[in-house]
Amino acid sequence: MNDNLSHKENETDGNLAQDSAESNQSETEVLETKPLAEPIDVPAEDNVVIPSAEELPAADAASESDNQTALNAIADTNAEESEDETLKDRHDIPMQDYDTLTLESLVDELKNLVSNEKVLSAKEHIEEIKKSFLAKYTHLLEEKKEEFLAENQDPNEEFQYHSPLKSNFDKYYSIFRDAKNTHFKSLQTNLKTNLENRLAIVEELKELINPQENIKDTLKHFNDLRERWKNAGPIPKDKYNHVWNNFHFHVENFYDYLHLDREARDLDFKHNLEQKQKIILRVEELVNEADVNKAFRELQDLHRIWKEDIGPVSREHRDEIWNKFSDLTKKMHDKREVLFEKLRGTEAENLEKKKEIISKIEVLATEKVNAHSQWLAQIEKVEALRTAFFSAGKVPSDVNEETWNSFKTAVRNFNTFKNAFYKDIKKDQNDNLSKKTALVAKAKELQESLDFDATTPIMKQIQEEWKQIGHVPRKYSDKIWKDFKDACNHYFEKLKEQKNEENVEEVQAFNSKKAYLETLREYQLTGDHKTDLDAIKLHIETWKGFGKVPFPRRHIEGKFNKILDALFEKLSLSKKDTEMLRFSNRMDHLSESNDTRKLDNEKIFLMRKIEEVKNEIFQLENNIQFFTNTRNAKKENSIVLEVRKNIALHKETLDVWKEKLKQIRNLKQE
Structure with a gap:
């Protein structure tokens, strides 16, 4: 210097x-x-x-x-x-470790620098942000492409991925690049001219040493040259030291020439x-x-x-x-x-931290798991390690690229290992897709049906089958579910409309039954057994003819049955006849209401009661054998007679249960 x-x-x-x-x-x-x-x-x-x-x-x-x-x-x-010269006006902005930031945070930092800082003050920071963002985004793009290839077998379908983050990054970086290019373009235009002006000033300094000139004119010319030099502007940095030293050398030569x-x-x-x-x-x-x-x-x-x-x-x-x-x-x-x-x-x-993280990811890329839930846990572990990797901070620049490539390779190997598992279950998902597609076709076929009694159980069964089928490929999931739901909703909306129409008839039936019930309360038996029995049966048929009543008002059926019970008591019918008439009336009511569940429950109940009575009869008959086989039993004692009487009652009860079961089976066949 x-x-x-x-x-x-x-x-x-x-x-x-x-x-x-x-x-x-x-x-x-x-x-x-x-x-x-x-x-x-x-x-x-x-x-x-x-x-x-x-x-x-x-x-x-x-x-x-x-x-x-x-x-x-x-x-x-x-x-x-x-x-x-604008570099002299820049201020220091703290340099962050941008590798530790997420893609979202990097875009926010870029936006802040572009919006609030001068081009040259932010230049190094923005270039570091760009390097970190593109490295992470490229890695993300590779992972998305691997997932796409794992899920799509169609060779004609091209991979596409669009991210609003990338669009925002490109927008703000373009603003910075344009501002930077404008600045340097203007700068380059001026540097050459300024250099030529300064070299011309140096040449004029050389010519000042002229004994023939008036000293006052020479000094005035010298001061003019120094003022021009001061305002000549910036020159290329590779010429800076040489031109400055050359200028000052001739200034000092001029002083020496003047012998001051x-x-x-x-x-x-x-x-x-x-x-x-x-x-x-x-x-x-x-x-x-x-x-x-x-x-x-x-x-x-x-x-x-x-x-x-x-x-x-x-x-x-x-x-x-x-x-x-x-x-x-x-x-x-x-x-x-x-x-x-x-x-x-x-x-x-x-x-060292990043190497340890990479090693852990490499281990996870070899741990075989066989369930989706287990893979979710593995994926969560890798995501946590990924976050730790980006948060670990900078590594020496000479190994930065090598470390980054090792990390990408480890993550890629894990994803390949994971995708292999999902490729295996892809076939199952495609099979599920075929099954659900068939159900959608069936639901669409039935959605316009007006045979509600026959179609409703089928539609409910289709819905149950749908629940039992597993996942389908994600790209088809939303559409196939929408198609199925729309078909089912269309049918059940029609069913609801039909029931609303039926409700008008049911209300009319209730009103008719209510009025008839008041008439029936005043009914008196004539005393003639056959005449009264035929009249009661006619009342039952008339009641049935009114039709179903709204569900919340079915209590009126109980009131009708109580009046019938009272009339049957006065008829002095056999217990079996009375029981069967009551049962027949109740079963007809269930049949008309199409309540198959209650009919099935009644059938199961009757079969169980028949089995219980049979067992009791078998046990009583065994007891008779014990008493009748004793040596001293010359005649049947009171205990034996009681048991035989009990057996007869059980057999009578058994006949009633069997008759009821026969009636239900006949109803279901109809």
């Missing part, structure tokens, strides 16, 4: 921390360069640059070599910022020394700054001020002050390297 650069003729603001909120007014005032009262003489032998490492003594060369890395890092950054007052020059040297000493004091403070990145950023600004805004110092202080500055720069660089080393250590820990 050239330490013998002339200060600017005009007053310059040399703020110690151009980007730092902590800089204060006193420091700014200290670094303001002293205005020239008159040009100063800079002898030709003072126009030197810092010697290279090869030109220094051995010890000094080693020291220079140690410092050179830090100096180069700052020089490169300042050269870049000189090319694009050495006392004035020494005063200027002293002023420049004080400014550079203040910079050194500030750098000593920066070495102890907790925020290393912020301190390093300010150090870059101080290097720019040292080079561009402050002129040379006397030869006796030149090496000493420059060495102090470069040594402090190395300390700051070393401190920054310690921070980077710590980050690299954290990245190494993250790498």
Whole structure:
């Protein structure tokens, strides 16, 4: 770095921390360069640059070599910022570990940066977001494609996947890209012109050394050139150091040519020394700054001020002050390297975490399970490991791609293993699809039927069969269920309409039965057995002729049966005849109401009662055998007679149960 650069003729603001909120007014005032009262003489032998490492003594060369890395890092950054002056106005945005964010969070971060930050301030962050987003989205796309191929056997069906997240990402990144391209296009247009203008200014400086010209005109021309230089604008960064040094070399040559007052020059040297000493004091403070990145950023600004805004110092202080500055720069660089080393250590820990996660996924890709519920548990484990992988943080850049590929391979192997299981059950799902398709066809065939008595049980049976059939392929599930549900609902809506029509008739039947019941309460038997029995049977037939009543009003049937019971009691019929008449009346009622469930229950009840009576008769007959086979039994005693009487009653009861069962069977056959 050239330490013998002339200060600017005009007053310059040399703020110690151009980007730092902590800089204060006193420091700014200290670094303001002293205005020239008159040009100063800079002898030709003072126009030197810092010697290279090869030109220094051995010890000094080693020291220079140690410092050179830090100096180069700052020089490169300042050269870049000189090319694009808008870089000086950018502010530091904390760099997040974008690999740990979800796709949704990455899009939100991109939107925030594009909407609220300058292009160059956000450029590095947006490129990191893009890298993380595309890596994760590509991985997601691969998984969706594998799932599609596992579920679809049709070779003519192409895989398609659309994500609103990707659309939003593309929208915001396009806004950023257009803004960036516009900025750099404008910049490139100006750089070439500015470079040509600055080189032309240097050429004019060379021509100023002309003894034939009036000194006042020469000085006026010189000051005009410096003003033009100041306003010439940015130039390409690869030309920056060369052009600046060339310009200052000819400025100093001009001072030397004018043979200016050495006392004035020494005063200027002293002023420049004080400014550079203040910079050194500030750098000593920066070495102890907790925020290393912020301190390093300010150090870059101080290097720019040292080079561009402050002129040379006397030869006796030149090496000493420059060495102090470069040594402090190395300390700051070393401190920054310690921070980077710590980050690299954290990245190494993250790498081990990610390797462990990958190993766990690889194990899950070999654990065979045979049930859907178990696979759901496995999938949940992999999702948790996936989240842990993305949350683990950055790994060393040289193994980042390898680690990412290992993770993708492990997840892909798990998905392949999982899909193999679901391919096996795919056949079952296709069989289920065929069964449900057949049920849909049957339901559609019956949905217009008006034979409700015959069709309703069939439709209910179809619904029961549907429940027993397992899953169908997901792509058909919603449609086939809708078709089936629509057909069933259509039929049962028609059934409901028909029942609503029947309800009018049932209400009329209830009203008729209610009125008839009042008449029947006043009925008196004539005393003639046959006449009264025929009259009761006629009442029963008349009652049946009214038809069914609404379900909530069926209590009227009980009232009718009570009146019949009273009439049967007065008829003095046999117990069997009375029982059978009552039973026949009740069964006719169940038959008319089409209550097959109650008829079936009655049939089961009768069969059970018949079996019970048979067992009791068998037991009683065994008991008779015991008494009649004794040696001393000359005649049947009272116990035997009681048992025989009991057997006869049971047989009579048995005949009644059998007759009732016969009636039910005849009803069901009808």
